[in-house]
Amino acid sequence: MEWLYLAILSAAVLAINNVFDKYFLHKLIKHPVSYQMVLVVTGFITLPILFAIFKVPFIYPWSIIAISIGAINSIFAIIYNKAVLLEEISRVVSMSFITPIFVIPIAYAFLGETLTY
Secondary structure, eight states: OHHHHHHHHHHHHHHHHHHHHHHIIIIIOOOHHHHHHHHHHHHHHHHHHHHHHHTOOOOTTHHHHHHHHHHHHHHHHHHHHHHHHHSOHHHHHHHHTTHHHHHHHHHHHHHOOOOOO
């Protein structure tokens, strides 16, 4: 049952993050690409600290693949930031949570997963 508490906590933190995104995009940084670059630079600053604390090993080629996926995720974050800039955060967030509609067929096609009860 621990997963449920973690999932609820994750949703609460994500909600706070979404409100901050909206605030920063409307009040401080008014361009989605610039905002994403600030987030990336901040991540690069904190990344060595996290690696030092958690002793994350570099495993070739999986680490390269993970870094590439993170870079691709930045492209999607720019699109999300543009949507946040143009529309109310509550509408953008609700549309971003239609992900299961896309995950179900993709998981079936690539992973062979099916819905079960």
